[in-house]
Amino acid sequence: MLPIVKATNLTKSYAKGIRALDNISISVDPGEVLVVMGPSGSGKSTLIRTFNGLETFDSGQLNVLGIPLGSNHNEERKIRRIRKRVGMVFQQFNLFPHLSILENITLAPIKVQKKKRDEAEHEALVLLTQMGIESHAQKYPSQLSGGEQQRVAIARALALKPELLLFDEPTSALDPERVNEVLDAMRRLAEQGMSMVVVTHEVNFAKEVGDKVLFMDSGKVIETSTPDIFFLDAKHQRSRKFLNQIKKK
Amino acid sequence: MILKKIKQRAFSNILDSITTLIIISFIIISLTTILKWIFFSANWSVVKINLPLFFFGSFPKDQLWRPGLWMSLIAILSFATLLAPRWKWVPKFLPILWISFAPLGIFLLGGGLGLSPVESRNWGGLTLTILLTSFSAILSLPLGIVLALGRQSELPVIRKASSLYIDTMRSVPLIAVLFFGQLLIPLFLPIGLEINRVYRAIIAFTLFVSAYLAEDIRGGLQSVPKTQREAGEVLGLHPLQITCLIILPQALRVALPSLTNQAVGLLQNTSLMAILGLVELLGIGRSILANPEFIGRYIEVYVWLAALYWVVCTLMALIARHLEKQMALEKRG
Ligand SMILES: Nc1ncnc2c1ncn2[C@@H]1O[C@H](COP(=O)(O)OP(=O)(O)O)[C@@H](O)[C@H]1O
Ligand SMILES: [Mg+2]
Numbered sequence: 001m002l003p004i005v006k007a008t009n010l011t012k013s014y015a016k017g018i019r020a021l022d023n024i025s026i027s028v029d030p031g032e033v034l035v036v037m038g039p040s041g042s043g044k045s046t047l048i049r050t051f052n053g054l055e056t057f058d059s060g061q062l063n064v065l066g067i068p069l070g071s072n073h074n075e076e077r078k079i080r081r082i083r084k085r086v087g088m089v090f091q092q093f094n095l096f097p098h099l100s101i102l103e104n105i106t107l108a109p110i111k112v113q114k115k116k117r118d119e120a121e122h123e124a125l126v127l128l129t130q131m132g133i134e135s136h137a138q139k140y141p142s143q144l145s146g147g148e149q150q151r152v153a154i155a156r157a158l159a160l161k162p163e164l165l166l167f168d169e170p171t172s173a174l175d176p177e178r179v180n181e182v183l184d185a186m187r188r189l190a191e192q193g194m195s196m197v198v199v200t201h202e203v204n205f206a207k208e209v210g211d212k213v214l215f216m217d218s219g220k221v222i223e224t225s226t227p228d229i230f231f232l233d234a235k236h237q238r239s240r241k242f243l244n245q246i247k248k249k
Numbered sequence: 250m251i252l253k254k255i256k257q258r259a260f261s262n263i264l265d266s267i268t269t270l271i272i273i274s275f276i277i278i279s280l281t282t283i284l285k286w287i288f289f290s291a292n293w294s295v296v297k298i299n300l301p302l303f304f305f306g307s308f309p310k311d312q313l314w315r316p317g318l319w320m321s322l323i324a325i326l327s328f329a330t331l332l333a334p335r336w337k338w339v340p341k342f343l344p345i346l347w348i349s350f351a352p353l354g355i356f357l358l359g360g361g362l363g364l365s366p367v368e369s370r371n372w373g374g375l376t377l378t379i380l381l382t383s384f385s386a387i388l389s390l391p392l393g394i395v396l397a398l399g400r401q402s403e404l405p406v407i408r409k410a411s412s413l414y415i416d417t418m419r420s421v422p423l424i425a426v427l428f429f430g431q432l433l434i435p436l437f438l439p440i441g442l443e444i445n446r447v448y449r450a451i452i453a454f455t456l457f458v459s460a461y462l463a464e465d466i467r468g469g470l471q472s473v474p475k476t477q478r479e480a481g482e483v484l485g486l487h488p489l490q491i492t493c494l495i496i497l498p499q500a501l502r503v504a505l506p507s508l509t510n511q512a513v514g515l516l517q518n519t520s521l522m523a524i525l526g527l528v529e530l531l532g533i534g535r536s537i538l539a540n541p542e543f544i545g546r547y548i549e550v551y552v553w554l555a556a557l558y559w560v561v562c563t564l565m566a567l568i569a570r571h572l573e574k575q576m577a578l579e580k581r582g
């Protein structure tokens with residue numbers, strides 16, 4: 001089967017000299033959950049943001065859902081085609097504060113997929129029920145807790161029926177007691193066979209749900225292992241050091 | 250209970266007591282003077298006799314129902330807006346009604362489509378003031394939005410042109426723009442096509458006010474975090490959809506208080522047209538005072554004008570504050 005994401009020798013630098021991505025090659029198969037870990041500034045966000053065209057890259061090849069993306073910058077249409085099939089969830093939720101929860105979720109189905117409002121709202125309510133927050137449908141984002149907002153953000157991403165979901169530290173901005181409600185929702189998605197790339201430092205989630213762990217440092221892939229190997233017997237000194245650090249916290 | 254509070258707040262020590270007494274006696278003295286003047290000294294006949302002039306200018310007598318109808322509709326619309334939250338079905342129609350009432354005014358005043366035409370020099374009074382204000386406001390809002398977006402454009406040509414326009418307009422006094430509007434706009438038009446002074450004034454006001462609106466809206470745009478655009482992009486929305494559906498609604502909410510200020514300022518500035526020969530509210534006052542019959546009655550006329558301006562401006566401010574509250578409610582619930 002064709003991989004959902006295939007990156008080959010991706011390289012990108014923001015300022016001259018510092019490489020945010022340094023010769024990165026990985027692939028994500030359908031139904032797979034790839035967990036991306038690494039210290040702050042190692043290029044995790046930059047990497048997953050290239051997958052839906054939020055970041056460009058300087059050289060290498062990238063193929064998302066069979067659509068090849070080059071390092072040139074004029075591919076708006078291709079990128080929008082990819083974005084309609086790839087959902088993304090941000091650290092800071094990024095809900096639209098002026099729209100109700102229901103409107104947040106139905107916006108893209110109505111405006112991008114040209115669905116009828118009734119149909120879009122019905123589907124949105126189903127998603128909200130899955131996320132356990134259907135009672136908040138008519139509220140506004142500022143009335144919800146962080147954990148609830150993040151679940152709305154997941155529902156919003158799911159509304160376009162994506163084939164791949166990208167998560168950039170989805171629980172880092174949450175109160176500790178709110179983390180699990182979001183991780184549980186993600187766990188259920190993984191069980192349903194959703195392909196996901198998740199940047200996270202939640203070790204338990206990575207162990208239970210992850211199929212592969214990608215460890216990055218300074219824009220480079222240090223190692224790609226199964227969670228069993230990575231968390232018990234990491235191949236690289238740097239991975240072990242990093243794991244010790246997050247265990248201490 | 251109340252007495253105790255008053256005592257605590259206003260008479261807690263000797264200095265406070267003296268200040269309070271002085272202020273109270275000052276208020277009483279000025280109030281009695283003013284009321285005495287209003288009810289005994291002032292001669293309001295100049296206002297009573299000219300009431301139709303103040304409201305409608307020298308509009309033909311048999312057609313007075315047209316400006317009358319228009320003004321009543323505005324009054325109804327204003328109160329409907331203020332009461333809207335109690336009547337759930339109203340809010341849906343309000344924006345459309347508000348946008349259409351300025352063109353409706355032009356139609357009712359100017360005539361056409363079965364109404365007999367009335368020349369613009371017969372438009373006047375409060376009706377003309379509100380027509381100038383509402384039409385200029387409704388035209389300058391979209392222009393201001395375009396300019397504000399232009400100033401943030403990625404295309405240098407558009408960005409520079411918008412900045413140049415905004416900065417130029419903001420460094421010229423309004424009266425100069427109005428003068429040029431009256432004198433120059435006819436020169437730019439092809440011979441034979443003539444637009445009346447009211448339209449020229451509306452164009453000049455629009456060109457001027459939109460530059461200020463653009464700056465207020467730009468402030469609003471800057472208050473919307475970049476991540477909002479990203480969140481829209483990720484959903485596959487078109488850049489134009491993101492601007493219209495996500496960025497602008499939030500920016501306009503933030504800018505609303507300053508936009509209201511501009512609207513109230515605009516209403517007051519329409520009185521400058523009195524100098525340029527339009528008989529809007531201030532102009533009609535001046536022309537009434539020029540009538541030998543009413544000579545010397547200028548205090549009555551100006552007090553009356555001030556009261557009218559005050560009522561209209563207060564109504565505008567009330568509606569604006571009401572909208573702000575509604576939006577804050579929407580956000581918090
Ligand atoms: N917009 C940007 N402009 C310049 N440098 C950036 C930008 N975004 C990220 N970087 C740099 O790129 C590197 C990788 O950043 P990032 O991908 O955000 O790391 P992570 O998500 O792992 O914390 C860091 O050195 C960061 O300073
Ligand atoms: Mg990051």
